[in-house]
Amino acid sequence: MKRYLYYPGCSLRGTGKAYEESLLAVFKALDVELEELEDWNCCGATAYMAIDEMNAFALAGRNLALAEKKKLDLLAPCSACYLVLNKAQRYIKEYPKVAKLLDHGFKAAGLTYTGTTKVRHPLDILINDIGLDEIKARVKRPLAGLKVAPYYGCQIVRPYATFDLTYYPVSMDKLLRAVGAEIVDYPLKTRCCGGSQKGTLPEVGLSLIHILLKEAGRRGAQVVSTICPLCQFNLDAFQDEAGKKYGEVSRPVVYFTQLLGLAFGFSAKELGLERNIVSAKRVLVKFEPVAA
Amino acid sequence: MAVKRMIKYEVERDPQFAGWVAGVIGGERVRNCIQCGLCSASCPLSPYMDYTPRRLIHMAREGFKRDVLGSFTIWLCTSCYSCTVECPRRIRVTDVMYALKRRAIEDGVYPKRFPIPVLASEFGAMIRRKGRVTESWLILRVFLKTAIIRLLGMSKLGSKLFFSGRMGLVPESIRDRKQLQTLLDAVETHKEVAA
Numbered sequence: 001m002k003r004y005l006y007y008p009g010c011s012l013r014g015t016g017k018a019y020e021e022s023l024l025a026v027f028k029a030l031d032v033e034l035e036e037l038e039d040w041n042c043c044g045a046t047a048y049m050a051i052d053e054m055n056a057f058a059l060a061g062r063n064l065a066l067a068e069k070k071k072l073d074l075l076a077p078c079s080a081c082y083l084v085l086n087k088a089q090r091y092i093k094e095y096p097k098v099a100k101l102l103d104h105g106f107k108a109a110g111l112t113y114t115g116t117t118k119v120r121h122p123l124d125i126l127i128n129d130i131g132l133d134e135i136k137a138r139v140k141r142p143l144a145g146l147k148v149a150p151y152y153g154c155q156i157v158r159p160y161a162t163f164d165l166t167y168y169p170v171s172m173d174k175l176l177r178a179v180g181a182e183i184v185d186y187p188l189k190t191r192c193c194g195g196s197q198k199g200t201l202p203e204v205g206l207s208l209i210h211i212l213l214k215e216a217g218r219r220g221a222q223v224v225s226t227i228c229p230l231c232q233f234n235l236d237a238f239q240d241e242a243g244k245k246y247g248e249v250s251r252p253v254v255y256f257t258q259l260l261g262l263a264f265g266f267s268a269k270e271l272g273l274e275r276n277i278v279s280a281k282r283v284l285v286k287f288e289p290v291a292a
Numbered sequence: 293m294a295v296k297r298m299i300k301y302e303v304e305r306d307p308q309f310a311g312w313v314a315g316v317i318g319g320e321r322v323r324n325c326i327q328c329g330l331c332s333a334s335c336p337l338s339p340y341m342d343y344t345p346r347r348l349i350h351m352a353r354e355g356f357k358r359d360v361l362g363s364f365t366i367w368l369c370t371s372c373y374s375c376t377v378e379c380p381r382r383i384r385v386t387d388v389m390y391a392l393k394r395r396a397i398e399d400g401v402y403p404k405r406f407p408i409p410v411l412a413s414e415f416g417a418m419i420r421r422k423g424r425v426t427e428s429w430l431i432l433r434v435f436l437k438t439a440i441i442r443l444l445g446m447s448k449l450g451s452k453l454f455f456s457g458r459m460g461l462v463p464e465s466i467r468d469r470k471q472l473q474t475l476l477d478a479v480e481t482h483k484e485v486a487a
Contacts, residue, residue: 010424010425010426010427010464011427013424013460013464014425014426014427014428014458014459014460014464015427015453015458015459016458017457017458018458039466039467039468040466041419041423041424041466041472042419042423042424042425044419045415045425046370046371047411047412047415047416048412048415048416048419049371049390050390050393050394050397050409050412051394051397051412051413051415051416052394052416052480053317053390053391053394054479054480054483055476055479055480058475058476058479059419059472059476061475062471062472062475091317095317097486098317100486101479101482101483101486102479104478104479104481104482105474105475105476105478105479105482106475107478108474108475108477108478109471109472109474109475109478110471111471111475154370154371154372154373154374155371155372155373158372158373158374158376158377159373159376159377159384159386166377191336192336192337192370192372192374194336194337194370195370195371195372196370196408196411197337197368197370199407199411199431199434200367200407200408200411200434201340201368201407201408204337204340204368208336208337237449237452237453238449274456275456275457275458276456277449277452277453277456
């Protein structure tokens with residue numbers, strides 16, 4: 001049985017709850033054991049770097065140090081966490097001044113870190129450790145005829161293309177195709193959703209959200225599949241507002257793990273699909289298990 | 293219509309600032325910039341910027357400190373890393389943007405009540421206290437400090453999120469807050485010693 005350390009991050013315990021629910025369900029169905037990293041702290045996301053650079057590395061560093069003790073790969077499903085942890089690890093190696101300062105901090109806090117922690121993304125683990133054959137073998141209800149726009153957003157393949165292509169990633173495409181879905185060509189798949197701009201500069205954020213949804217519709221997608229809690233939140237929760245301002249866009253936005261989970265036979269409730277603001281029921285109901 | 297000089301004079305440069313920019317993490321190769329504009333072309337936010345990333349990088353490395361730190365550009369950057377990936381001279385533009393944000397906050401020159409620095413500092417304070425972020429409280433605090441009116445407009449969405457279980461009000465926290473604070477404080481202290 002494969003085992004990984006699991007780093008949920010703050011969003012998967014808040015707005016991105018459904019990501020955690022569906023991710024855990026999918027990994028369990030694939031006989032993968034996840035052990036939550038004990039006493040993990042916030043990775044610092046994109047905001048902390050704008051306040052204090054060295055402490056931003058230290059925040060990520062504590063998690064890397066806690067994980068290193070366990071000698072297991074660290075699974076980070078949230079895009080911001082995945083990037084920040086990866087980046088901290090690289091900069092500690094690359095910049096001696098970062099390493100030196102963190103060493104002082106680690107020593108004072110009773111931590112050690114030698115740089116060996118491997119930070120992994122669920123897409124990477126599903127494609128490279130588990131494999132498409134294994135995933136195909138678990139399918140109970142293929143997502144036949146479902147047209148999906150695969151939306152990766154930033155930070156997963158940018159700036160570090162660790163397991164997929166920077167300009168046109170395909171790992172999620174392959175996974176969803178393996179469970180029977182039809183993938184539409186979606187050239188905006190790595191374009192930024194605006195991050196927290198919707199909260200801080202609403203008209204800017206709304207326009208970025210609208211562009212992504214409109215293009216998904218133009219390409220014939222019935223549903224947008226995301227891998228990031230902030231992308232999902234933006235495209236789901238502000239879809240109505242974006243539509244009112246820039247023209248209607250009606251498209252449910254779900255996590256790729258929710259689609260995999262449906263194909264594996266889990267119910268909408270088990271996968272957190274009922275937490276969506278824009279209901280996915282109309283599009284996905286035919287793939288849900290029939291109540292006994 | 294006010295007439296304004298549209299070019300900059302060399303005397304307005306701050307060479308010290310230019311040197312600082314070339315010394316920040318990610319800015320090492322900033323002098324190699326060939327002004328090709330791939331950063332601006334790939335930036336999804338550049339349509340909203342007062343200076344596109346290409347112009348901002350040029351102004352920053354030449355030392356036009358006031359214009360650079362006072363620009364909207366640095367606050368519009370969402371750190372999507374498009375520019376960093378595109379740059380043929382391997383300048384880490386995103387990291388330079390981060391450095392400029394920090395400097396603007398340090399120097400207190402960002403637009404007042406501008407929500408982005410407020411978000412950053414509320415976020416930072418919450419992590420220092422608790423080790424984790426509780427999104428519902430973070431959003432609430434930022435709106436209380438910047439745009440109370442808009443908070444009312446969002447009550448419908450807020451209640452939807454609450455009832456779907458996506459806005460928990462129980463604050464998240466780590467167990468060993470002391471360890472985290474010791475770590476952050478030690479890094480802070482040694483940073484001052486090193487400087």
